Amino acid sequence: MGMIHEIDFGTPASTSEAQVTLTVDGFTVTVPEGTSIMRASMEAGIQIPKLCATDMVDAFGSCRLCLVEIEGRNGTPSSCTTPVMPGMVVHTQTGRLKDIRKGVMELYISDHPLDCLTCAANGDCELQDMAGAVGLRDVRYGYEGENHVKAKTDVATANFNWMPKDESNPYFTYDPSKCIVCSRCVRACEEVQGTFALTIEGRGFGSRVSPGMHQVFIDSECVSCGACVQACPTATLTEKSVIQIGQPEHSVVTTCAYCGVGCSFKAEMRGDELVRMVPWKDGKANRGHSCVKGRFAYGYSTHKDRILNPMVREKITDPWREVSWDEAFKHVASEFRRIQYQYGKAAIGGITSSRCTNEETYLVQKLIRQGFGNNNVDTCARVCHSPTGYGLGQTFGTSAGTQDFDSVEHTDVVMIIGANPTDGHPVFASRLKKRLRAGAKLIVLDPRRTDIVRSAHIEAQHHLPLKPGTNVAVLTALAHVIVTEGIYNEKFIRERCDWSEFEDWAAFVAEPRNSPEEVEKVSGVPAAEIRGAARLYATGGNGAIYYGLGVTEHSQGSTTVMAIANLAMVTGNIGRKGVGVNPLRGQNNVQGACDMGSFPHELPGYRHISGDAVRDIYESLWGVKLDSEPGLRIPNMLDAAVEGSFKGIYIQGEDILQSDPDTHHVAAGLEAMECVVVHDLFLNETANYAHVFLPGSTFLEKDGTFTNAERRINRVRKVMAPKNGLADWEVTQQLAQAMGLKWTYTHPSEIMDEIAMTTPSFAGVSYPYLEKMGSVQWPCNEKAPLGTPIMHIDGFVRGKGKFIRTEYVATDERTGPRFPLLLTTGRVLSQYNVGAQTRRTDNVVWHGEDRLEIHPHDAENRGIRDEDWVKVQSRAGETTLRALITDRVATGVVYTTFHHPDTQANVITTDYSDWATNCPEYKVTAVQIGASNGPSEWQIEYDEQARRSRRIEGRLEAAE
């Protein structure tokens, strides 16, 4: 181990095909046309001194340190802004250049504190490095003149140039006295993150970096992505963790465990202490960028609430009793066997986690199929992207997004449906915004005016603010326009799709009832907007669709996914760069959890359990007979529990009580079971109903792989020992062993070998191969040894693309006199999902509670003011939270997030679900809103129950 030092080439790479050869200090170097002299020189191994240049942002030419001399040209041009020319002869070190550089450095240092030894950036400071590189030995100007360094000019007089340190952001500080005004932070915020929260205020000597309008960071538009901190060459912007701990001494590349973007990070360590997470430039999903969660919100891993010892109790009203791992495993094994003996083989089951690694997920489904002897395995993808699996499986033949994230750089028209990328998938959103600023067009289908609809320098050409629940109607209307106006891609359809199915579908969508004018009546979207959007998507060049849970979490979720697939096929937007259908996956490994056979009807690789050939593979390897009938889905398990036929469950890393719909029903199901085993980092809400608690390990504490939304298999690497003693895969293995299974894995790589051996789409994957490639996108096998960045290039996986009629059926959940408003749910940037992790970090600074967004008109009708407590009632239940009055939502629609357990947003969501996959209809609930004095009865009762159920024997206070 050691520190991973990425080379900074100074300016971004050129994508030109043409090559140019030049000479730098006598060495010949060949680079793509458009490359800067600075970068070409670095390619040749010669580093030109620089301060304002870094390869994450475009050249700026302000520091005047990178000057060079070019034979045949006058003067000393800056190497960062001067492109290479054929035959150019460059000198990077001459007497003249040395004098200039020394002079420039002398001026910089004359307005910079000389506190290197006690500075947080000591050892990681480019200003220090450059002072060394140019051989600065003396500063002739002294430090007595005008400066930004000292708070007082003499003992008495204040120095008005000096600004105090801004510590308002919880994760980094801004110390203007150390700033050299190189603008790297400003440009990173603009070019990389796309937020434009920073500027240089004033001019000349008075120039300073200003967040917002001379505000502190926390009050500005800053989203705390960390790009500015990463870009800063000095200690001006520094992570508080570095200030507190010191410089790291080694680093390990790993994968973020938050969302489905799957960013690669360097975990920079001092011993087994994590100093900071820095995005890795070679990470193919994030390309060196990050968001506030992955970059900073890892403090939960050492939070005091983390449970480190296994615990057992007889009844859920008892306090917890800490036990040894051995005792816990024996207890679970004997209870599960007892239940199976007493109630039948199918009386137990398990839930795999989209938060855990592929290897861990594979083991849990293996434990259930091999050890429990049934197929009662499901995963949290049930409540998010199960319709994606079904819908894309039916139309294209594979259950995954078709592109890599790089593809967005080639897109001309982006259509975003039911996704809020700036909050849910921020790093992808930054890449998307960059493309939009470069001229790509944007269509957004969302009931809310999300930030991607309009924010600095980006604006959607068409925002279709449809009424929740009318996705299918609107998408079919888009198809109607494309078909009836004849702007479909006939050549593509004839070559790639089934023509007679197309004709049938085209006749269906062309029916007048699917016209934008008719659909306007149900969706509330003006017909002209629908027509404009359809024309733009069909004729605007490369069209790519990105969608999220606003598509899937509906009673017609699967139909909507099919409607999306239809749109892509009818316009020929499949099978090349810049196009495609891309589900934005919620969790870090939801793709992987689905791939690994987490569903009750599928073995790894989406192969149906009823297939004899597939079962044969596993039966011969595992030495057991597998049940050929699909097992129970999560809602079925809970129903069966309430009925009394399902008694035990092993839940790894999912908080179903908080994340699944109709909380009362989930609670009733869990309460009816005799052995609920929760395997998690914290005593989550589900654990209130558990009999056994197995402490989990964080992504920092184990080896494995995550598969992100672009099917990319990324390595997760252990950077510290599990604080609870065992990695999650070891826990599952020892549980399996306690149940009598002969498992002998010594490292997750062996589990991956088993996956590769049994699953065709993973055949080429192994840890040594991932080590060599960095990451790989499945399918990866003999047909695609390098993996598959883009799918369906020469034809669909299923053969011919299948057009499926998408009849709009209004959800049974509809508004009426008692429940006149539609509630839809979503999330915010700073919090993640049910918040178990982010609530245990300083991210609560940005979002400390869930709020109900309501349109001013609806609020006024009900006499509700901003910040008032309001009661939200649905047919299923009621809860209270505070109102946020905003015109982001249309009249008739209210919106909230579900990050905080005390809000219990899912108490009000109903048990309606997708017709094909049971994915719950989170996005549409008819509600009434009224004034309230505070928490509802259920909230108070629940709070009390949660507090009681978290007691641990021998401890004074319960966790959380």
Added chain:
Amino acid sequence: MTMQPASTEIAARTAAVIAGLRGLEGPLLPILHGIQDEFGFVPPEALPVIADALNISKAEVHGVVTFYHDYRNHPAGRHVLKLCQAEACQAMGSDAITAQIKQRLGIGFHETAKDGSVTLEPVYCLGLCACAPAAMLDGDVIGRLDADALDDIVQAVRA
């Protein structure tokens, strides 16, 4: 000194200025000039309104406003007198003229007279070097400053 208008009023008047100018290519500087003409200065409350209208960030507007010394963030006196301090005017005796004016008005550079009558500012070249020393009173340039011209200026601002 004039009372600062309420922020809702600033927003409305700012929006009106923007409406007339947003169609221009590169509309930010003309809008800022328009705002300064409207209010006599650029009220900080106007900046978010401009940012929203042009779909740029508040930071960007702030960066531009603070870059140009000509934009004021607080009201000036009823008259604004700018005295050129650049090389040509210095060569023609602007230093002495400046000292006289400061003394007669009783204020220094960047200051406004107590009665709110005039604000005095330095300027670095009005492009009027052939007629140095030069000044600008409420947007009108005055060349060949001498004692008579000074009297006229003082009389004008005191009127």
